[in-house]
Amino acid sequence: MHAQTSRPSANSSTSSVSTTASSAATPPSALPPTPDYDSWPVAVAIAEVTSDSRVLTVTWQDGRVSRYHSVWLRENAADDSTINPATRERILDLSCLEAWPQIAAARLDDSGAVELIMSPEQRTLRFHPGWLRAHDYDNCEDPLAPLVAVETWLGGADAAPDTLDASTFSTTAIDSPEEASTLEPALESLLRKGLVRLRGLPTEPGTLARVAERIGPVRATNFGTLFDVRAKPDPDSNAYTSIALPPHVDLPTREYHPGLQCLHCLENSVAGGQAVMLDGFAVADALRQEDPEAFSTLTQVHWRYANTAKTTDYVWHSPMIVLDDQGQLSEVRIADFLRGPLMTDFDLVEEAYRALMALQGLLRQSRFALRFTYAPGDLVIFDNRRLLHARDAFEGDSGHRWLQGCYLERDEVRSRYRMLQRRQRERSLSDA
Known part of the structure; x- marks a missing residue:
């Protein structure tokens, strides 16, 4: 991947981009919505993003590197072409897109969110950094792990329920x-x-x-x-x-x-x-x-x-x-x-x-x-x-x-x- 400092053209079919997050504090209200009703604190900010046509790579300020496929990003966007904003349920049918969704441009905006231009739609999508971190499937050890680790136990004379x-x-x-x-x-x-x-x-x-x-x-x-x-x-x-x-x-x-x-x-x-x-x-x-x-x-x-x-x-x-x-x-x-x-x-x-x-x-x-x-x-x-x-x-x-x-x-x-x-x-x- 070749780093660039200027914002890539929206007309390019593919891009390889690296941008660095601003050090200025950003009001939480400036961050984009997420495709759910949850709250996702930005515990770790994004340092830079790079991309090719099918993969976005996010480097976090703590050194973690996360990769996200373009098709996964397109399906999990939070705009009103992807979800019903009233219910947060998906309305996008990927098979109805003209072609496989690809990343035409990627950058960090002033709020610290990831902004993508997706082709062939030429649609701009923004992703909340806290949500991306929480859904980092590239670094998830076990996506099926239980909410709380199961602990088996024995009885006995001194045992009692919690x-x-x-x-x-x-x-x-x-x-x-x-x-x-x-x-x-x-x-x-x-x-x-x-x-x-x-x-x-x-x-x-x-x-x-x-x-x-x-x-x-x-x-x-x-x-x-x-x-x-x-x-x-x-x-x-x-x-x-x-x-x-x-x-x-x-x-x-x-x-x-x-x-x-x-x-x-x-x-x-x-x-x-x-x-x-x-x-x-x-x-x-x-x-x-x-x-x-x-x-x-x-x-x-x-x-x-x-x-x-x-x-x-x-x-x-x-x-x-x-x-x-x-x-x-x-x-x-x-x-x-x-x-x-x-x-x-x-x-x-x-x-x-x-x-x-x-x-x-x-x-x-x-x-x-x-x-x-x-x-x-x-x-x-x-x-x-x-x-x-x-x-x-x-x-x-x-x-x-x-x-x-x-x-x-x-x-x-x-x-x-x-x-x-x-x-x-x-x-x-x-x-x-």
Whole structure:
């Protein structure tokens, strides 16, 4: 690339340009809009830009060098030919362009933004430096990395859920810093460990819905939007009895079983009924280490999950341990009382059951079990596609045990966590 100091002609079909950022401070309002609603602080300014027809190269003041393809830049512009400014949704169809989009000229403008002239349209586009830095795919180690690094955990006598005081949470204003001070660490624990406990909430029925909706929409199922977990006559689930429940996830019978479960304690004066939580990812990792063949089998054989209730008939087939495209743990579907007859290749049946029994043996090991007793006002939120929950039997006539529950999706946790981070960035920019 050959450096130039003058602005290139808009009529040239290709250019190779290098320009240096001005040292003068620039008001944030002078920067161009971005193709989203987020705020992108300019933590590091651009030192210079160079280009050929298909690649823009940005050198930052901290020495990082980033490359962006011309077609990627054209599709991610923020002008009204690319996005609807009212919705920030894309309206550009790249296939409708006359030819492959190329960079005819590139420079840094006085605000520190990148200005491009794109051919064959001869359209001028500007790019916010903070947005470009945040979307530097040339230096991104893993674009699929989770928002918060996943951390597996073991149980034991001294183990307890991450716990936060939420005694004032339900009365804080939505989107306020006070709400964020509780909600952000709670969601971070959910993303990292799959489990968090909020203490001190009111014990009035319906409180759960108001709290859960601060994360996202509640998912309705055949058990309702809010469901009461307590012993009752003519139960339609083992959960609505006083018997012990083995480690399980809820609703594995669904194509997409709920990603998040909330259980809010309204009353608990019974003898027994202690809650048990296990990190299904930790159990799966242990199986992978101790019995790789069993682990492999459980990631491949599709088990039949069935809920043949009196008024509904849900059935789904899935591996018991689900991996993502990178081979990382994505979900577990473990619920012995919701498995129907195994329907698979004849030659796989015995190995499938051997693998199942190896997993069941791990689930009984005390090293994985985190045990605790619900106190009235406790709200336990957990990842239903990762954690297994269980319950000791309790004496039904020894008192009252009443939990209210609901389901949400993992997407809601990630969305709300991103929004909390966005609001923090907006506050930081407004305070600057």
